């Protein structure tokens with residue numbers, strides 16, 4: 001029987017199937033070999049054998065389309081932790097103000113999404129506090145880069161229908177700074193959802209490495225939301241400095257024209273990126289994010 005893992009806790013998985021929710025464990029042979037990371041995660045499609053009393057055994061794991069993962073430090077070395085398998089999109093939520101937006105953080109999130117091949121949706125919340133023109137002046141350039149962007153207010157309801165539509169039928173990973181309005185937006189999309197998501201993320205932060213609970217929250221209109229306090233900690237762990245320029249959409253097409261093929265785009269003569277910055281074709285905030293990420297490997 002085919003099913004979707006919607007919850008994982010300490011080696012027990014809740015699998016959603018046509019026969020209802022089954023509590024499953026992994027067949028022993030799937031666990032053989034040296035374990036350097038998670039074998040399955042929420043978002044994985046699996047084949048299960050039905051056992052007694054709404055339980056089952058996971059027999060096979062289907063190949064993944066996408067993967068959101070991180071390297072978690074443990075006393076035994078680094079552990080490859082899967083945050084969610086097969087996410088359809090990452091939703092990055094920032095406020096226009098309260099807290100003051102940090103464009104560098106959004107750019108880091110976008111780099112992670114580009115690296116993992118994950119479509120990103122940008123949500124700019126609390127538009128009611130600053131008005132549309134201030135919000136647009138700060139964020140419209142992301143639309144120019146091709147990122148879908150929704151201006152919202154959980155208080156006035158602006159953009160909520162559009163957000164709900166964008167989530168429909170997809171597995172969305174939510175991330176953004178504390179206080180940006182993530183829970184409020186989820187509650188506006190679907191009453192009660194924000195609260196549900198929050199209670200688990202609190203548990204996750206407290207939980208020890210082996211007792212982390214992860215859960216997909218079903219949307220009434222179809223699809224799931226997963227909250228990930230861990231996305232902040234994704235940092236840039238598997239990104240080499242030389243590949244960073246490839247994850248900035250507006251730089252990607254320029255780098256072939258640089259004079260040196262190992263150009264860092266920070267000071268070199270004949271640099272096509274620096275020339276484009278000078279012509280005003282690259283947004284100064286985006287370029288400064290690039291330089292910060294390139295010259296320091298500081299964690300988010």
Ligand SMILES: Nc1nc2c(ncn2[C@@H]2O[C@H](COP(=O)(O)OP(=O)(O)OP(=O)(O)O)[C@@H](O)[C@H]2O)c(=O)[nH]1
Pocket residue numbers: 125126127128129152153154155156177178179180181182183184185198
């Ligand atoms: N004016 C205004 N306030 C908002 C809006 N959305 C949320 N808030 C307020 O901002 C504060 C934080 O909102 P939350 O939804 O708890 O933020 P969060 O992102 O879930 O924060 P964490 O759970 O800490 O990550 C609350 O006081 C909300 O009432 C909005 O669109 N406009």
Ligand SMILES: [Mg+2]
Pocket residue numbers: 182183184198
């Ligand atoms: Mg919250």
Ligand SMILES: [Zn+2]
Pocket residue numbers: 255258259263264265266268270271272273274
């Ligand atoms: Zn260059």
